[in-house]
Amino acid sequence: MERVAVTGIGVVSxxxxxxxxxxxxxxxxxxxxxxxTLADPALFRFKRGAEVxxxxxxxxxxxxxxxxxxxxxxxxxxxxxxxxxxxxxxWTPQLRERTAVVTGSCIGGQSSExxxxxxxxxxxxxSVHPLTIPRTMASAGASHVTVEFGITGPSFTVxxxxxxxxxxxxxxxxxxxxxxxxxxxxxxxxxPFSVGILKAWDALRVVSADTCRPFSRNRxxxxxxxxxxxxxLEPRDAARARGARIWGEVLGFGMSSDAGHITxxxxxxxxxxxxxxxxxxxxxPEAIGYVNAHGTGTAANDLTEARAIRAVFGGxxxxxxxxxxKAMHGHALGAAGALEAAAxxxxxxxxxxxxxxxxxxxxxxxxxxxVPNEARRAAIEYALxxxxxxxxxxxxxxxxxxx
Amino acid sequence: MSExxxxxxxxxxxxxxxxxxETVSLDKPLGELGADSLDAATLVFALEDExxxxxxxxxxxxTRSLRALAEQLESLQSEAPRVATADGS
Numbered sequence: 001m002e003r004v005a006v007t008g009i010g011v012v013s014x015x016x017x018x019x020x021x022x023x024x025x026x027x028x029x030x031x032x033x034x035x036x037t038l039a040d041p042a043l044f045r046f047k048r049g050a051e052v053x054x055x056x057x058x059x060x061x062x063x064x065x066x067x068x069x070x071x072x073x074x075x076x077x078x079x080x081x082x083x084x085x086x087x088x089x090x091w092t093p094q095l096r097e098r099t100a101v102v103t104g105s106c107i108g109g110q111s112s113e114x115x116x117x118x119x120x121x122x123x124x125x126x127s128v129h130p131l132t133i134p135r136t137m138a139s140a141g142a143s144h145v146t147v148e149f150g151i152t153g154p155s156f157t158v159x160x161x162x163x164x165x166x167x168x169x170x171x172x173x174x175x176x177x178x179x180x181x182x183x184x185x186x187x188x189x190x191x192p193f194s195v196g197i198l199k200a201w202d203a204l205r206v207v208s209a210d211t212c213r214p215f216s217r218n219r220x221x222x223x224x225x226x227x228x229x230x231x232x233l234e235p236r237d238a239a240r241a242r243g244a245r246i247w248g249e250v251l252g253f254g255m256s257s258d259a260g261h262i263t264x265x266x267x268x269x270x271x272x273x274x275x276x277x278x279x280x281x282x283x284x285p286e287a288i289g290y291v292n293a294h295g296t297g298t299a300a301n302d303l304t305e306a307r308a309i310r311a312v313f314g315g316x317x318x319x320x321x322x323x324x325x326k327a328m329h330g331h332a333l334g335a336a337g338a339l340e341a342a343a344x345x346x347x348x349x350x351x352x353x354x355x356x357x358x359x360x361x362x363x364x365x366x367x368x369x370x371v372p373n374e375a376r377r378a379a380i381e382y383a384l385x386x387x388x389x390x391x392x393x394x395x396x397x398x399x400x401x402x403x
Numbered sequence: 404m405s406e407x408x409x410x411x412x413x414x415x416x417x418x419x420x421x422x423x424x425e426t427v428s429l430d431k432p433l434g435e436l437g438a439d440s441l442d443a444a445t446l447v448f449a450l451e452d453e454x455x456x457x458x459x460x461x462x463x464x465x466t467r468s469l470r471a472l473a474e475q476l477e478s479l480q481s482e483a484p485r486v487a488t489a490d491g492s
Contacts, residue, residue, distance in 0.1 A: 062421075063421035064420065064421050067421075067445075120489050121489050124489065125452060126451065126452075126455070126457070127448060127451060127452070128448075129445070129448055130441065130444035130445050130447075130448050131441070131445060134441070
């Protein structure tokens, strides 16, 4: 089995469209949550979101290609370009054939579908745009990434709601670890700021009317976000041999199902996924120094996740730093796990833990060290990143600092 | 058939394919306007949407010229009832 290094990171997010800007925001506690601009806030109970700023498709794609790609697929390609450049990948025909692309997305290009259905139902037009299907496919992001680089190895997309891109990363990790491929581009992307989609979230009554305050007693719900993160994974020995910079390693991956409620999470399910990830990484719970929490800022998540963490880590919980970065980059649904994987790897690399911002009244019921409001310097060797999705689909990745 | 009508068709082709309108020749076969079947479908959609007609597949024969299609569009528009919409209107 190969050890799996992360040699490239690419990010598109509400808190920065480069890895450097993303990391700077994370360490300064800068939140990307702001008044909605991509849809009329008057239409919703919530008024704010974590939107990607200044995205101009024509700065990244020629006009004909831009037509083909929904915003979520554009984000996937842009993040993949940055990750590949960061890793300094030198493509050969053999490498292209031995590289996998695995992406996660919860809703794919439903914004394009929403626009098409508006045309059909509201404007009473006779037909929808013929690119509606190619733009809406949840796998379009992965497809366009293969086209971008001429990658001819395996490609697929995982859709497990808000755990999508952690599941995607896990599959890619296992493909590289087992030697099925020599490289993988893994991550996810999402772009949910379309009226129909936002209305559906509004109806669930889980989106905060003001802001996201994970693990804080005055929490009022989640804030939707968007963006993408892509990672380049390759065998550590190969990465070293070619002199690549190693951000960190993916050491293990765990999954579980709650087999319970379609939206209410269970602590047992989350705990099982964390234990699976630790076992897969051959790590004792006491080895973990940091957990990047799912941390949505809903009472259902925060209390359940805190219980799950305590169930796994026992007495070590008190020595564990746990933060949710969602109060900064928002809940980017199928892209969330990938953004948080990037945040976790950067934390290991820089020896700085990103804070849980807006945590003005740490909730004693959660009883975790949530790194409130200010980043903290801490040399951590091992970390977990949790993704607990609607439907009880749990995915946890274990990371290690480069050594 | 008015010049205006031809110009309208040319401008739709130009906007669908993101090319300058002066490069869109009415004498070009339809098959040479776009790159593939997706392009052709996109053009049909744009024309149908603009002229409120339903264009039969045979009108999009790749060997026919844009001029022939434009001429046919006019007759389609004058004879065809409005295409049904989602609410049945």
